Amino acid sequence: MTNVQHTAEPETDPEKVRLEQVAALTDPATIRYLEEIGVREGWTCAEVGAGTGSIARWLSNRVGNFGKVHAIDIEPAYMEGITAPNLEVRRQDITTTPLEEGAYDLVHCKILLMHLPERERVLGEFAKALKPGGYLLVEEADIRSIQRVDPPSPLLTRAAMALETFFYFGGADPGYGMKLLPAFRRTGLKLLGTDCQLTAVQAGTPEMRTISLSMAKLAPVITKVGLMGEKEIEAVFDQLQQPSDTVLYTPVTVSVWGQRIGE
Ligand SMILES: C[S@@+](CC[C@H](N)C(=O)[O-])C[C@H]1O[C@@H](n2cnc3c(N)ncnc32)[C@H](O)[C@@H]1O
Numbered sequence: 001m002t003n004v005q006h007t008a009e010p011e012t013d014p015e016k017v018r019l020e021q022v023a024a025l026t027d028p029a030t031i032r033y034l035e036e037i038g039v040r041e042g043w044t045c046a047e048v049g050a051g052t053g054s055i056a057r058w059l060s061n062r063v064g065n066f067g068k069v070h071a072i073d074i075e076p077a078y079m080e081g082i083t084a085p086n087l088e089v090r091r092q093d094i095t096t097t098p099l100e101e102g103a104y105d106l107v108h109c110k111i112l113l114m115h116l117p118e119r120e121r122v123l124g125e126f127a128k129a130l131k132p133g134g135y136l137l138v139e140e141a142d143i144r145s146i147q148r149v150d151p152p153s154p155l156l157t158r159a160a161m162a163l164e165t166f167f168y169f170g171g172a173d174p175g176y177g178m179k180l181l182p183a184f185r186r187t188g189l190k191l192l193g194t195d196c197q198l199t200a201v202q203a204g205t206p207e208m209r210t211i212s213l214s215m216a217k218l219a220p221v222i223t224k225v226g227l228m229g230e231k232e233i234e235a236v237f238d239q240l241q242q243p244s245d246t247v248l249y250t251p252v253t254v255s256v257w258g259q260r261i262g263e
Pocket residue numbers: 019022023026048049050051052072073074075092093094095109110111112115116
């Protein structure tokens with residue numbers, strides 16, 4: 001086992017906090033799928049769109065001194081504190097620099113492809129990057145679930161719809177999670193498993209922070225393009241942060257994994 005160091009710094013950057021919240025919410029399921037795949041000592045792994053590097057760190061510990069982990073991100077600043085002899089952090093745009101073909105025992109990405117207009121091509125490149133017998137685990141979100149609010153709140157549902165609309169502007173697909181399974185089948189890999197995660201969160205609780213932080217990140221753009229007014233956005237934050245019986249769902253995370261067979 002490799003001992004990974006993580007030098008902690010004061011958590012002030014809201015984007016770092018947001019990415020940490022996403023990881024805290026979704027990593028336990030990811031680790032279950034990686035356990036089921038059977039990640040072993042000596043494997044070479046690619047963690048693409050690694051974010052804060054929490055899963056890269058887990059993989060690094062698991063593959064040990066004879067294994068390797070490439071933690072790839074277009075903006076790897078949030079992995080600065082993570083070091084291990086078997087872990088290489090790479091600044092890389094996966095849409096312009098594909099993974100090396102036939103190089104990996106495992107390729108994993110989470111909440112990445114939905115943001116990339118080239119998602120189908122990149123998914124195909126991930127499949128080609130596997131060694132024969134190698135595994136691909138892809139996990140993508142469908143954010144439309146956040147439109148369901150109980151008791152009904154037209155304001156919160158409107159905010160959720162504004163978020164969805166905003167995703168389309170940059171070529172992202174807010175509903176990609178639901179399209180992942182057929183896309184995965186088109187890669188020709190042998191399908192081994194699928195699962196999905198959905199968490200109910202109540203207004204005014206710490207768990208609501210992930211949704212609040214995502215809303216806060218996009219609020220200036222949402223108001224700028226006129227999807228909502230500033231006063232409405234303030235009312236949205238009030239409803240999310242004030243303790244009440246209001247319940248929302250997180251985005252659904254759909255996970256699909258499979259293996260390159262033959263050759
Ligand atoms: C929503 S975050 C998810 C982070 C992490 N996978 C997780 O689930 O906690 C998406 C990550 O993908 C990275 N990313 C976005 N576009 C990318 C690209 N073209 N190439 C590599 N990384 C990219 C972002 O910088 C960000 O760290």
